[in-house]
Amino acid sequence: MLGSTHGTLTTDSRRGRVVACGEQERGAAAVHGRAAQRGDLDVSGRPLHADVPELDRFFRPETVAVIGASDAEGRPNSGVTRQLIAWGERVGARVHPVHPDRATVFGLPCFPSVADLPGLPGPVDLAVLLVSDPLPLLPQLAEAKVKFAVVFASGFAETGADGAAAQERLADAVARSGLRLLGPNTNLNAFERFRDDLADQPAIALVTQSGHQGRPLFALQELGIRLSHWAPTGNEADLEAADFISYFAQQPEIGAIACYLEGLKDGRAFLLAADRAARQGVPVVAVKVGRTETGARTAASHTGKLTGADRVVDAALRQYGVIRVDGLDELQDTATLLARARRPVPSKSRPAAETPVPRSDGIVVYSISGGTGAHFADLATEAGLRLPALSDAKQAELHQWIPEYLNVSNPVDNGGHPVGDWRGRRIIDAILADPAVGVLVCPVTGPFPPLSDRLVQDLVDAAEETDKLVCVVWGSPVGTEDAYRTTLLGSSRVVTFRTFANCITAVRAHLDHHRFVSGYRSPFDDAPRTPSPSFRKARALLSPGQRLSEHAAKQLLRAYGIRVPREQLVTSAAAAVRAAGLVGYPVAMKASGARIAHKTELGLVRLDITSASQVRDAYRELTDIARYDDIALDGVLVCQMVEPGVEMVVGVSPDPLFGPVVTVGLGGVLVEVLRDTAVRVPPFGEDQVHDMLGELRGRALLDGVRGAPPADVDALVEVVMRVQRMALELGNDGLADGIAELDINPLMVLPRGQGAVALDALAVCR
Numbered sequence: 001m002l003g004s005t006h007g008t009l010t011t012d013s014r015r016g017r018v019v020a021c022g023e024q025e026r027g028a029a030a031v032h033g034r035a036a037q038r039g040d041l042d043v044s045g046r047p048l049h050a051d052v053p054e055l056d057r058f059f060r061p062e063t064v065a066v067i068g069a070s071d072a073e074g075r076p077n078s079g080v081t082r083q084l085i086a087w088g089e090r091v092g093a094r095v096h097p098v099h100p101d102r103a104t105v106f107g108l109p110c111f112p113s114v115a116d117l118p119g120l121p122g123p124v125d126l127a128v129l130l131v132s133d134p135l136p137l138l139p140q141l142a143e144a145k146v147k148f149a150v151v152f153a154s155g156f157a158e159t160g161a162d163g164a165a166a167q168e169r170l171a172d173a174v175a176r177s178g179l180r181l182l183g184p185n186t187n188l189n190a191f192e193r194f195r196d197d198l199a200d201q202p203a204i205a206l207v208t209q210s211g212h213q214g215r216p217l218f219a220l221q222e223l224g225i226r227l228s229h230w231a232p233t234g235n236e237a238d239l240e241a242a243d244f245i246s247y248f249a250q251q252p253e254i255g256a257i258a259c260y261l262e263g264l265k266d267g268r269a270f271l272l273a274a275d276r277a278a279r280q281g282v283p284v285v286a287v288k289v290g291r292t293e294t295g296a297r298t299a300a301s302h303t304g305k306l307t308g309a310d311r312v313v314d315a316a317l318r319q320y321g322v323i324r325v326d327g328l329d330e331l332q333d334t335a336t337l338l339a340r341a342r343r344p345v346p347s348k349s350r351p352a353a354e355t356p357v358p359r360s361d362g363i364v365v366y367s368i369s370g371g372t373g374a375h376f377a378d379l380a381t382e383a384g385l386r387l388p389a390l391s392d393a394k395q396a397e398l399h400q401w402i403p404e405y406l407n408v409s410n411p412v413d414n415g416g417h418p419v420g421d422w423r424g425r426r427i428i429d430a431i432l433a434d435p436a437v438g439v440l441v442c443p444v445t446g447p448f449p450p451l452s453d454r455l456v457q458d459l460v461d462a463a464e465e466t467d468k469l470v471c472v473v474w475g476s477p478v479g480t481e482d483a484y485r486t487t488l489l490g491s492s493r494v495v496t497f498r499t500f501a502n503c504i505t506a507v508r509a510h511l512d513h514h515r516f517v518s519g520y521r522s523p524f525d526d527a528p529r530t531p532s533p534s535f536r537k538a539r540a541l542l543s544p545g546q547r548l549s550e551h552a553a554k555q556l557l558r559a560y561g562i563r564v565p566r567e568q569l570v571t572s573a574a575a576a577v578r579a580a581g582l583v584g585y586p587v588a589m590k591a592s593g594a595r596i597a598h599k600t601e602l603g604l605v606r607l608d609i610t611s612a613s614q615v616r617d618a619y620r621e622l623t624d625i626a627r628y629d630d631i632a633l634d635g636v637l638v639c640q641m642v643e644p645g646v647e648m649v650v651g652v653s654p655d656p657l658f659g660p661v662v663t664v665g666l667g668g669v670l671v672e673v674l675r676d677t678a679v680r681v682p683p684f685g686e687d688q689v690h691d692m693l694g695e696l697r698g699r700a701l702l703d704g705v706r707g708a709p710p711a712d713v714d715a716l717v718e719v720v721m722r723v724q725r726m727a728l729e730l731g732n733d734g735l736a737d738g739i740a741e742l743d744i745n746p747l748m749v750l751p752r753g754q755g756a757v758a759l760d761a762l763a764v765c766r
Contacts, residue, residue, distance in 0.1 A: 202255025
């Protein structure tokens with residue numbers, strides 16, 4: 001059955017929110033609690049707003065206490081203590097070692113215990129706990145009014161049930177203490193040495209749930225790319241990835257947020273963070289592992305978090321504009337381009353410009369080789385990028401400096417960039433001046449000095465004078481050439497790639513993100529906060545813990561204004577004949593019972609019945625089959641035959657991360673074979689429904705094929721929106737008698753203007 005359960009959901013009665021079985025994450029509960037105090041909850045009881053944690057004192061503390069500090073030779077804590085002291089000196093933080101048996105550590109006075117910290121001249125912003133059991137220290141830290149704590153110790157949820165229980169106790173203590181905690185099972189990445197000589201360009205902020213997986217991005221600084229923050233969230237007993245994304249989205253120096261995610265602690269909290277970034281126009285790029293069963297299992301064993309059904313996660317990320325990439329190399333390159341694309345571009349007439357946006361989605365390819373240009377253009381076009389042909393006037397202008405026999409329509413083949421005079425720069429400027437061009441890409445598959453040297457210098461100089469993107473693919477496997485190491489990497493305006501594929505991925509992400517944020521309206525603004533009139537009618541139809549019969553499920557749909565055929569439920573052949581006369585011939589007859597999921601496969605459907613004798617025969621056949629197979633019936637449905645249209649499926653199923661999700665796709669008896677469906681996480685608007693339909697491989701069927709008329713797409717969209725309202729109101733896990741799953745299959749979408757009719761439905765009550 002479509003919409004099968006991904007996992008068991010329970011309700012944390014202390015906090016009134018949905019949690020995955022065995023998981024009670026305190027950070028999300030706090031979000032819910034604060035939202036509840038403001039009355040800022042949707043009709044399902046989920047928060048519509050998340051407070052942004054004030055993390056300035058975490059990343060830039062004035063006073064740091066290192067608990068368990070050591071300077072003993074060969075001790076792991078000694079190396080950590082030394083690194084923290086050096087970091088404190090760089091950022092201007094006072095570091096105070098704490099150890100019961102030491103008077104000094106690395107020459108600094110050492111406090112014997114946490115209880116002595118209130119004796120410091122000012123409050124402690126950050127406590128770093130280098131102890132194996134941090135739990136007993138949390139009340140003491142709270143008493144000392146410490147704002148933040150970092151727990152490096154492992155052995156928590158990543159190790160199994162016992163570790164999860166220990167993490168539960170730690171999270172409880174944090175919730176009671178009032179301080180905010182990073183970890184456990186984290187590291188020192190937040191306290192690395194960040195280059196401070198790149199402040200003239202936007203920064204990348206990094207969020208990782210595995211410290212080592214962030215190393216390649218941290219190393220981008222060696223290539224002149226600015227990083228400002230690194231949040232290694234570990235097991236997320238308190239602070240989670242969503243908290244840092246929300247915080248980073250509001251920092252003016254951050255141009256992009258790059259994430260390595262193994263699991264999402266709380267689905268709604270993450271979506272609220274992504275929504276905040278979308279409102280601010282700050283792109284979020286993420287590697288999210290768990291696409292496969294093996295990846296999901298490995299991630300769970302590493303961090304102890306729920307990876308979630310990947311198909312739902314993928315849809316949710318796209319729904320809120322999070323750019324998902326597969327590899328760390330793609331994460332590096334895409335985040336770099338997106339950050340640099342947001343940089344205000346100074347010019348003589350505009351010394352402090354606003355963040356530039358693409359004037360056009362047109363890509364022009366400029367190369368010194370016709371073969372290189374054709375190769376890149378082929379790959380870019382296949383990836384969905386638009387390479388417009390330059391106008392005749394523009395081509396004539398370019399032919400002033402490029403021989404007539406070379407193609408300059410796009411790609412532009414210069415046959416060898418001029419190296420001895422001004423013509424090369426003039427060509428580039430002329431291309432960038434074309435209003436049809438939004439991005440210039442120059443693929444250089446190998447160095448060819450002095451030609452390639454002059455080419456990249458002209459590109460760098462031109463990039464300083466334009467607000468359009470200039471990208472170079474430096475394909476040399478060596479990477480030691482001056483043109484690359486000095487000229488290209490020395491520019492904060494040109495975005496340099498090493499492969500065609502990563503350049504195409506990043507450029508497409510940039511254009512897609514701009515389109516997304518330019519038309520973005522937060523679905524949380526319009527989410528329903530109070531139940532609809534349908535809610536009370538629907539609840540009266542539910543039977544807790546039961547599967548509803550088709551007849552009862554259709555009554556549920558009627559309550560929400562979803563059209564169903566004329567039909568009557570009968571319990572005798574004579575009543576069936578009378579019902580057929582009222583419904584109107586021809587009729588369909590179907591066995592109706594709570595235990596029946598696949599009536600067609602069981603032979604419990606009869607179609608196109610045109611006479612009373614056929615009705616009596618059909619009634620007898622259906623009841624005989626049910627009796628033989630020991631299937632309990634509540635009766636036989638005598639239904640109106642509906643004109644043919646496009647058979648679709650619309651459903652609701654529970655997801656352990658996001659709650660109820662809505663599915664739409666091609667329906668009918670082959671729904672489980674075709675698996676042509678799309679999903680979204682409520683709340684969403686009609687625009688997202690249209691996007692869902694656009695994702696279907698069979699979308700063309702709705703437009704009419706082989707002479708069939710176009711289907712009533714507006715009616716289909718309305719049904720999906722009504723089902724979403726049902727999911728929000730009846731899919732809330734806090735509702736004891738709500739629905740766990742719903743399938744409408746088939747939903748017959750009639751020709752345009754004639755509506756859509758739910759021919760069959762199945763509902764499973766909680």
